[in-house]
Amino acid sequence: GDSVTQMEGPVTLSEEAFLTINCTYTATGYPSLFWYVQYPGEGLQLLLKATKADDKGSNKGFEATYRKETTSFHLEKGSVQVSDSAVYFCALDENRGSTLGRLYFGRGTQLTVWP
Amino acid sequence: NAGVTQTPKFQVLKTGQSMTLQCAQDMNHNSMYWYRQDPGMGLRLIYYSASEGTTDKGEVPNGYNVSRLNKREFSLRLESAAPSQTSVYFCASGGQRVSNYGYTFGSGTRLTVV
Numbered sequence: 001g002d003s004v005t006q007m008e009g010p011v012t013l014s015e016e017a018f019l020t021i022n023c024t025y026t027a028t029g030y031p032s033l034f035w036y037v038q039y040p041g042e043g044l045q046l047l048l049k050a051t052k053a054d055d056k057g058s059n060k061g062f063e064a065t066y067r068k069e070t071t072s073f074h075l076e077k078g079s080v081q082v083s084d085s086a087v088y089f090c091a092l093d094e095n096r097g098s099t100l101g102r103l104y105f106g107r108g109t110q111l112t113v114w115p
Numbered sequence: 116n117a118g119v120t121q122t123p124k125f126q127v128l129k130t131g132q133s134m135t136l137q138c139a140q141d142m143n144h145n146s147m148y149w150y151r152q153d154p155g156m157g158l159r160l161i162y163y164s165a166s167e168g169t170t171d172k173g174e175v176p177n178g179y180n181v182s183r184l185n186k187r188e189f190s191l192r193l194e195s196a197a198p199s200q201t202s203v204y205f206c207a208s209g210g211q212r213v214s215n216y217g218y219t220f221g222s223g224t225r226l227t228v229v
Contacts (some may be wrong), residue, residue: 032214043119043205043220044158051215089158093214103209103218107157 002027006090006106013080013113021075021109023064023090031092033057033066033073034103038087047075047088080113087111117141121206121221128196128228136191136224138206146209147189148218149173149181151202158205164189196228 007022025031032051036044048057050066050073057064062077075088090106119140128134140147149161160173162181170181178200180192189208193200203225207218 034217036217036220043222044207044218045220046217049215049217091217093217102163103213105158107155 002031002092002094002104004090004092004104004106006088006109008107008109010110010112013111015082015113015115016079017113019075019077019080019084019111021088021090021111023073023075023106025071025073025090025092027071027092027094029094030068031094033064034091034093035062035064035073035075036089036091036105038089038108040086044089080111082113082115085111085113119206119208119219119221121204121224123224124222125225126227128193128226130197130228132196133192133194134196135193136204136206136226137188138190138221139188140206140208140219141187142208142210142219143186144208144210144219145186146213147183148207148209149179149189149191150205150207151175152205152223153202161191161204193226196226198228200226201228202226 003026034049035047037047038044048059050057053068055066064075087108089108091103122137145166148163150158159175164170164183167186206221209218
């Protein structure tokens with residue numbers, strides 16, 4: 001079945017460091033891919049998305065490119081800030097055109113950024 | 116602001132007590148979902164509803180029941196709470212194009228069962 005595998009955390013970085021959080025997926029067909037962010041004490045918020053191969057999603061300085069050849073959707077940011085400290089979830093939707101969308105989530109990666 | 120509203124935000128129950136977690140969305144979304152979030156386990160789907168009047172089990176439905184009262188509201192009921200149900204519960208909704216827009220999540224209910 002469809003699944004998402006994220007790198008295990010926690011990830012601890014100094015401010016202005018480069019961030020990569022790896023995400024790979026298993027799916028039949030052509031899923032849509034998402035990154036969600038969860039700040040402390042809050043619900044999940046959509047950070048960025050890509051709906052087809054080679055698309056690049058971007059938001060708030062974060063980027064991820066949909067790589068079908070490596071079944072990956074790694075999250076990157078060139079210079080992290082303390083305010084980026086959060087849990088990040090990779091997710092996919094089967095994108096089979098049904099009226100019910102079903103997102104499959106990775107286990108989440110905790111990021112802590114120190115000043 | 117438009118979105119998904121969950122109540123209550125915090126709750127402490129004694130083992131064996133019952134309670135209902137409420138969820139409402141004002142985005143005219145068809146599908147709604149209940150997840151629980153536990154440390155190291157990520158998000159696990161409890162129940163979902165593809166549309167008003169329909170509900171289906173997710174990965175971890177045991178000990179829970181749901182009601183899709185109307186298109187806006189999707190409630191989760193714990194009939195006899197157990198300590199293993201201590202968790203953070205999230206409700207989410209999805210429109211017709213989940214593959215394009217994903218879900219919208221509520222801010223969660225933190226439940227402790229003692």
